[in-house]
Amino acid sequence: MPQADTQQFGIIEYVDEDVIAFPLGLPAFEQETSFLLVAPSKTKPLVFLQSLGRPELCFVTLPLEVVDPNYQLSVGAEDLAILSLNEQNLAAVGSAKDARILCLAILSLTDSRPTANLLAPLVVNLTARTGLQAIRLDHVYSHQYPVEAFACS
Amino acid sequence: MLVIRRKAGEAFHIGDSIEVEILEVGSNQVKIGIKAPREIAVLRNEVYLTEHQNKAAATAAAALLGHLGAIEKSK
Numbered sequence: 152m153p154q155a156d157t158q159q160f161g162i163i164e165y166v167d168e169d170v171i172a173f174p175l176g177l178p179a180f181e182q183e184t185s186f187l188l189v190a191p192s193k194t195k196p197l198v199f200l201q202s203l204g205r206p207e208l209c210f211v212t213l214p215l216e217v218v219d220p221n222y223q224l225s226v227g228a229e230d231l232a233i234l235s236l237n238e239q240n241l242a243a244v245g246s247a248k249d250a251r252i253l254c255l256a257i258l259s260l261t262d263s264r265p266t267a268n269l270l271a272p273l274v275v276n277l278t279a280r281t282g283l284q285a286i287r288l289d290h291v292y293s294h295q296y297p298v299e300a301f302a303c304s
Numbered sequence: 305m306l307v308i309r310r311k312a313g314e315a316f317h318i319g320d321s322i323e324v325e326i327l328e329v330g331s332n333q334v335k336i337g338i339k340a341p342r343e344i345a346v347l348r349n350e351v352y353l354t355e356h357q358n359k360a361a362a363t364a365a366a367a368l369l370g371h372l373g374a375i376e377k378s379k
Contacts (some may be wrong), residue, residue, distance in 0.1 A: 154367045159366075177358050178351055178354045178355040178358055179354075179356075180358060180362070194369070194372075198370070209362075209365045210358075211364070234350065257361045258361060258368055258372075259357055259361035259364045259368070260360065260364045260368060261360075265368060265372060266370070268354065268357045268358075268361070270350055270354060270357075271350070271354040284354065284358075286350050286354050287350065287363070294350075294357050298372075299320040
């Protein structure tokens, strides 16, 4: 079983099916195209996006619906093609009809407070194991949306 | 903020090395051409913001976990 060296979790074992390909990388990290989704039960609902190429690179994310239950996803046609998705797939996101699509917001600290980037959510097609950061062209959502208290299990 | 009115085909300069030309003006979009040295990064605003946020997020994992723990405890 392959192992990944990570700063956040130490050595972790994974199966190839757990690897999500990000063909475009992430903006500012274009070289990193393979990530693991790690969701430890004790920090639920947090999801960690761990780079397989760089042990120190780990993004902390929350499912979009946890940050903003009313979030309206918008993904451009080119991004949808990379994800092997279409508008119908997208319409089903969040309606519990399609558990094959995972949408995450990357967290960071803004003035020492946790914020989520709702301008550019991560969209992952779990079936195709492909993901990308879908940057919106509209100015509907903030790149520094304050994260309020949420239920950690 | 400096505001300049320009028509399609007109241009302006930023310093000695950057030229910005208005190529086309549509009903809800303008097409802009930018001539700049290779070392000057030209990014759409939303990409610039996302790069910046990603860099901040990449170094914040440990601190974030501390903060999120604090949020949880204060509930």
